[in-house]
Amino acid sequence: MTSWIKDGYNRFSNVYTSFYPPPNQIEPSEGGQEGEEKPPPPLRMGILGASNIAPIAVILPCKSHPGIMVTAVAARDKSKAISYSKKHGIPHVFDDYQSLIQDDGIDVIYNALPNALHHRWTLEAIKARKHVLLEKPSTSNREQTEEVFEAARQANVVVLEAFHYRFHPALHEFAFRLHSVLSPLNPLVSVKSTLKIPGSIPPETDIRFNYDLGGGATMDTGCYTVSSLLYTMRVAAGTWKREKWEDEVEVREARPTYFEPRHAASAAAPHLDRQGHFGVDEAMQATLLVPSARPQKIACLIDTALRTHLFTIPLIGWKVPFLVLPSLLATFKDGTTVEFKNFVAPFLWHSIITTHRGRTAEENKVKPGTRTYSKAYVPGENSGSDEMKRAAKDGHWAAGTGKEWWSTYRYQLEAFVRAVQKVRRDGLQFKDLEKESRGPQADVPVWVDSRESEIVMRCIDSIYEKAGMSRRP
Numbered sequence: 001m002t003s004w005i006k007d008g009y010n011r012f013s014n015v016y017t018s019f020y021p022p023p024n025q026i027e028p029s030e031g032g033q034e035g036e037e038k039p040p041p042p043l044r045m046g047i048l049g050a051s052n053i054a055p056i057a058v059i060l061p062c063k064s065h066p067g068i069m070v071t072a073v074a075a076r077d078k079s080k081a082i083s084y085s086k087k088h089g090i091p092h093v094f095d096d097y098q099s100l101i102q103d104d105g106i107d108v109i110y111n112a113l114p115n116a117l118h119h120r121w122t123l124e125a126i127k128a129r130k131h132v133l134l135e136k137p138s139t140s141n142r143e144q145t146e147e148v149f150e151a152a153r154q155a156n157v158v159v160l161e162a163f164h165y166r167f168h169p170a171l172h173e174f175a176f177r178l179h180s181v182l183s184p185l186n187p188l189v190s191v192k193s194t195l196k197i198p199g200s201i202p203p204e205t206d207i208r209f210n211y212d213l214g215g216g217a218t219m220d221t222g223c224y225t226v227s228s229l230l231y232t233m234r235v236a237a238g239t240w241k242r243e244k245w246e247d248e249v250e251v252r253e254a255r256p257t258y259f260e261p262r263h264a265a266s267a268a269a270p271h272l273d274r275q276g277h278f279g280v281d282e283a284m285q286a287t288l289l290v291p292s293a294r295p296q297k298i299a300c301l302i303d304t305a306l307r308t309h310l311f312t313i314p315l316i317g318w319k320v321p322f323l324v325l326p327s328l329l330a331t332f333k334d335g336t337t338v339e340f341k342n343f344v345a346p347f348l349w350h351s352i353i354t355t356h357r358g359r360t361a362e363e364n365k366v367k368p369g370t371r372t373y374s375k376a377y378v379p380g381e382n383s384g385s386d387e388m389k390r391a392a393k394d395g396h397w398a399a400g401t402g403k404e405w406w407s408t409y410r411y412q413l414e415a416f417v418r419a420v421q422k423v424r425r426d427g428l429q430f431k432d433l434e435k436e437s438r439g440p441q442a443d444v445p446v447w448v449d450s451r452e453s454e455i456v457m458r459c460i461d462s463i464y465e466k467a468g469m470s471r472r473p
Ligand SMILES: NC(=O)C1=CN([C@@H]2O[C@H](COP(=O)(O)OP(=O)(O)OC[C@H]3O[C@@H](n4cnc5c(N)ncnc54)[C@H](OP(=O)(O)O)[C@@H]3O)[C@@H](O)[C@H]2O)C=CC1
Pocket: 048, 049, 050, 051, 052, 053, 054, 057, 074, 075, 076, 077, 080, 112, 113, 114, 115, 117, 135, 136, 137, 162, 164, 207, 213, 220
């Protein structure tokens, strides 16, 4: 009981610090001491749009990072940008997105515009030789994503799709736990990724319900489910010999729930596609067939929704919200499961639960059904081990990196700044940075490479196609 109270207090105080971080400071190990190399001046970040997500995704994380600062914002309406800059302590405001991108005082761009504008404005930033932290999903469809990354390689600028959950040590711990159950005799037999927003959090006028702005559940929350499913399969991929297996992922079935505006105010919103058909999915359930250790592909599920209600109260019509914790669940041949609860925002709270069955229970000398619990708010004792290197193929952090209160976004920023500095200061080519192996020994220990961004978009396109819906334009 006392340990529950202690854990609860620790969690609360760490989450508090995530939102009220200490100001950045240059640690002695980062240079600046006599005789040591001076650290480079902080990167100057410009934000496109006075968006809802920027404060948590970049403005707060930059406050505790000595290598980067938010220096400017631009919005379609300058007065909105001015009040946003005052609220968040951003020193400069530009008249429009283009002038911010062109300015010599900006090194990196944060693009958190609606999905349909990711392609255009990232290309503009690349043209101006600015590095880009690009919100998920990378663009509206696979072709656009390929074009963006090809342009980034040509211009030698860093572009990173902001799949922030990929940078948190909890995910790497999940990979480690999966790997310790996995063997050629006990392969993965299915993966299910669930992410649903409770209640009616995005209002009906939100960008997520707008076809022309790249809306839809599969685009918004669904991209995390596709990405996490592929990540889980990648942990297992060392146990089979199929090159480029990700190109062979197919969609067997996709069942959409169409978004239909319930309120007159949003009835005019473009939720229809160019042919006048339902264009926006409020929820999507899909089965993906993924190559595996066996000759046949395995069926993996995604289950995602932009609003989730338990039921509607008769007469008054109130919808009772339903909280479904985000979950990434892997099942093995012997029935053992490893589930990562709250995989998308693990910094708030998470739990990795291994339920031992069959040969795994026997090998661990525990009763079938025994559960073991793991967590990692900072890189754990498995960091740097050979098993961790084999498990977390997209990288993991060296022990000692980060703090218990670092959010997924703060870990992501750490990797992004290191990557940009490798290209700017050390002359590394972005295309070569993508080819480097990951892990504590690497300059950029964790990364989401462009190939994955392309595959995620290809899967999203195929899900829409299978659901009988138009791809995003
Ligand atoms: N990583 C994460 O955890 C999250 C990522 N996201 C991603 O970030 C992006 C933005 O999401 P969110 O912050 O919720 O969005 P917002 O509703 O806050 O919109 C973002 C900005 O888009 C700009 N915009 C430009 N054109 C339009 C238009 N035609 N209609 C409406 N807005 C327009 C607005 O900028 P202006 O100020 O110039 O008017 C607005 O500030 C999305 O790609 C989303 O997927 C969202 C939430 C969480």
